[in-house]
Amino acid sequence: MRLIVVSGLAGSGKSVALHMLEDLGYYCIDNLPLGLLSGVSADTLNSEGLDFDRLAVGIDSRSRRGEIAGFRDRIQSLREGGIEIEVIYLHADTDTILRRYSETRRKHPLTDEQTSLIDAVHTDRKLLAPIADSADVSIDTSHTNIHQLRDIIRNRVEGGASGEMSILLQSFGFKYGLPQAVDFVFDVRCLLNPHWVPELRALTGQDAPVAEHLEAQPQTRAMLDDIHGFVSRWLPDFARENRAYVTIAVGCTGGKHRSVYIVEQLARRLRETYAQTLVRHNELH
Numbered sequence: 361m362r363l364i365v366v367s368g369l370a371g372s373g374k375s376v377a378l379h380m381l382e383d384l385g386y387y388c389i390d391n392l393p394l395g396l397l398s399g400v401s402a403d404t405l406n407s408e409g410l411d412f413d414r415l416a417v418g419i420d421s422r423s424r425r426g427e428i429a430g431f432r433d434r435i436q437s438l439r440e441g442g443i444e445i446e447v448i449y450l451h452a453d454t455d456t457i458l459r460r461y462s463e464t465r466r467k468h469p470l471t472d473e474q475t476s477l478i479d480a481v482h483t484d485r486k487l488l489a490p491i492a493d494s495a496d497v498s499i500d501t502s503h504t505n506i507h508q509l510r511d512i513i514r515n516r517v518e519g520g521a522s523g524e525m526s527i528l529l530q531s532f533g534f535k536y537g538l539p540q541a542v543d544f545v546f547d548v549r550c551l552l553n554p555h556w557v558p559e560l561r562a563l564t565g566q567d568a569p570v571a572e573h574l575e576a577q578p579q580t581r582a583m584l585d586d587i588h589g590f591v592s593r594w595l596p597d598f599a600r601e602n603r604a605y606v607t608i609a610v611g612c613t614g615g616k617h618r619s620v621y622i623v624e625q626l627a628r629r630l631r632e633t634y635a636q637t638l639v640r641h642n643e644l645h
Contacts, residue, residue: 363443364416364517365397365435367491368450369484370469371457373501373509377450378418380513386416394423398434421487422469428487432494448516449488449495452502457481500540511640512541515605518636525598526605526636531565531623533615533643542609543598546587546622551580554617564644565620574621584622588629595634615643 364386366377375390382388392400397417421428439445452460461468461477470480492498497516501509515528532539534549554560554570563570574580591608598606610626612618620641630637 361443362414363438363445364414365419365445365447366416366450367419367447367488367495368499369452369457369481369488370420371460371481372450372452373499373504373506374418374420374450376506376509377448377513378416380510381416381517384514384517386414388416388418390418391422392417392419394419394427394431394434398438419491420469421484425487428490431490435494446497447491447495448513449492449498450501451485451492451498452500454478454481454485456502503537503540508539508640508642511638512607515607515636515638517604524636525595525603525634526638527595527630527634528605528607528638528640529623529627529630530607530609530640530642531615531619531644532609532611533613533619534611535613536615536643538611539609539642542607544591544606544608546608546610548583548610548612548618548622551583551612551618552577553613555614560617563617564641565617565622566624566641566644570617571621574618580621584625587622588626591626591630592633615641620644 364381366374366381368374378388378390389400397419400415400417427434435445435447458477458481468477468480468484470483471477475483499509499512504512511528515526518526530539530542534547538545551574554563554565554573557573560570560573565571565574587610595606608626610619610622623639623641627637627639
């Protein structure tokens, strides 16, 4: 049986991650007290007639402090019992958590008459430190929207389940900030910008006129060849380290033309070797 434990700060996207896992065929249990994890896992492993062999549980800081403090030992015990386990920890900066709660108007699980929202966030972070320290993967969702987080979870889980490394290619605009949780970042702002060609401005790097404009410049092919050569050289080393996924980001100024084109072309090349190559254009909506 494969077990994925999803934990993290309230407001960091735990529910989004669990919903994605459910879509991927996992039987999901949210807000499971940590003390029940061993029993649920053992019952699932030993029961006959169950039509699933993949379980995902969400755990938050409402578990007892002593149980959280012993998280690492509990996970190790389950692994020794023959259960394949991966721990995913989600977090975000305090300002982002505060903004999300302000926008949704939901109540933080640790707030009460004596505890303010900001104090609850700080307490949440402190209580979950043992889980954060034990996580197999830690994902910062401060600058990640729902769709991007779903892509990250899918990329991580599908790659790990199949034994084949998955690659996520992202285009982005530097003026909107760097994407989070990436392994490589490439800057292609040195290429001539189609934005300044009036008839190309409203198009994107997915459109043929933009592609033709960029391909007419020798430096575009050189940039693409160099990026492809670099990642092709090092991706096998990541795979040998049993990495389930690698995220590569390519950025230009606005994230609409140059980076989109490079990502599309890079994906086409990489799929010849890595079938699980996903593409995400962060600034195309």
